[in-house]
Amino acid sequence: MKNMSKKQTSPFLIGIFVLSGTLILIGGIIWLGTQQFLKExxxxxxxxxxxxxxxxxxxxxxxxxxxxxxxxxxxxxxxxxxxxxxxxxxxxxxxxxxxxxxxxxxxxxxxxxxxxxxxxxxxxxxxxxxxxxxxxxxxxxxxxxxxxxxxxxxxxxxxxxxxFRYKEVSDEMVSFLNASSNFFNNQKLYNIISELEKSSRTLSDILAKTDSSAILSNLINTTESLKKTSTNLENLSDSIQTQFIRIDLPGKVSNIVSQYDSVMIQTSQILNILGLRTETVLFSMGETMQGVNLTNKQIQRTLRKITQNPGQLLFAEPPPPEK
Structure with a gap:
């Protein structure tokens, strides 16, 4: 029979291994704790x-x-x-x-x-x-x-x-569009433009005539027509104040103003030619032309305010009464 020798593990070595591992573990824990404890x-x-x-x-x-x-x-x-x-x-x-x-x-x-x-x-x-x-x-x-x-x-x-006030903005937009539509469809505006064109043609016809008496009569009629036009402009301004804040008139206004400027230049030239007429005719014509010039300036100023700065026209104080 063959005898086999068995190698036995020493309990002493096992104990040393376990003890060493335990000491290492305890040392690591202590070291980590010390590091954490010493940390400020x-x-x-x-x-x-x-x-x-x-x-x-x-x-x-x-x-x-x-x-x-x-x-x-x-x-x-x-x-x-x-x-x-x-x-x-x-x-x-x-x-x-x-x-x-x-x-x-x-x-x-x-x-x-x-x-x-x-x-x-x-x-x-x-x-x-x-x-x-x-x-x-x-x-x-x-x-x-x-x-x-x-x-x-x-x-x-x-x-x-x-x-955001959607309803208010929508209502304001609708109100603005309605005011714009009412203004441009206002019959008074077309009547005033027609009156201005009629007055311009009348002045041109007057200046084309050579009869001084006819000139005086036509100038008086023209002055009355211009006064009527000025009154209509005041009524239109009051109507616009409650309906429309910002106004942009079409190109007809500029053309009418240009026509008036041209007519007034022609009138001044003819007055110089007719300067040797009788004293009565000259006196009456002088007063009439002063009224025409004043009315024309008022119309031009009013139209410029309407086209350039409607807010100033609508909210401005009334002009002082004429002396």
């Missing part, structure tokens, strides 16, 4: 109005993604409304009044961490809960998270859309 940290507190679901004791506190501490305690604030989160933060981190802390997602599992940051938007930096009590530790004010910022922006846009 400070306690800060922050407060949240909303839910802190996903945050728990030991959750990391990061500064722009770099771990600088952890959550020490989560509890209800002394006022019974806010959530108080006590943080242990590395002392080398500079803490000032502009620094803010927000809760951010750390993964798909729903866990969160606290992020220290400096908001670029001053409005966001002011959006932190007001404290009705005096905290025990220094406070780092909280700010909305990234998702909450999107919700706030969307809510703000929606509120501005709701505040």
């Amino acid at each position: 940290t400070s306690l800060y507190v922050t407060y949240f109005e909303g839910s802190v679901q996903g945050l728990e004791k030991g959750s990391p506190v990061k500064y722009l993604g770099v771990p600088v501490g952890n959550i020490e305690k989560i509890d209800v604030a002394p006022d019974g409304k806010l959530i108080e989160v006590l943080m242990q933060i590395d002392s080398k981190i500079k803490i000032d009044d502009e620094l803010r802390v927000k809760a951010e997602m750390s993964g798909l599992a729903g866990s969160k961490f606290l992020q220290l940051h400096y908001p670029s938007d001053t409005l966001i930096s002011r959006m932190h809960p007001a404290l009705s009590f005096k905290p025990v530790y220094p406070v780092i004010y909280s700010s909305p998270s990234g998702i909450e910022e999107i919700e706030i922006a969307a809510r703000d846009v929606l509120n501005k859309l709701l505040q």
Whole structure:
């Protein structure tokens, strides 16, 4: 029979191996604890109005993604409304009044961490809960998270859309279009333009005649026609004041004014030619032409105000009475 020798493991070696492993493990734990204990940290507190679901004791506190501490305690604030989160933060981190802390997602599992940051938007930096009590530790004010910022922006846009007065703008647009239609379809406007054209033709006919007595008679008739036109203009201005604020008259007004300028130049030339007529005719014609010139200037001034600055015409004070 062949004898086989069996190699037996020494219990002493096994004991040394187990003891060495235990000592190494204990030493590592002590070393890690010592490093954490020797690390200088400070306690800060922050407060949240909303839910802190996903945050728990030991959750990391990061500064722009770099771990600088952890959550020490989560509890209800002394006022019974806010959530108080006590943080242990590395002392080398500079803490000032502009620094803010927000809760951010750390993964798909729903866990969160606290992020220290400096908001670029001053409005966001002011959006932190007001404290009705005096905290025990220094406070780092909280700010909305990234998702909450999107919700706030969307809510703000929606509120501005709701505040826009669509009905009022629509009513004003309809009123403006109605006023425009009423003004351009106003029979008084066409009557005045017809009167102006008629007066212009009458003056041209007068200046074409050589009989001084006929000139005087026609000038008197023309003056009465111009007075009637001026009265119609005043009535039209009162009507426009209640219907239309901004007026843009067509090109007929400019043509009429140009015709009047041309007619007045011709009238002045003919008056110079007829300067040797009888004294009575000259006196009457002089007074008549002064009235024509004054009326023409009033018409031109009125038409320019209507075409250039309707607001000044509609809201101006009435002219002083003639002496």
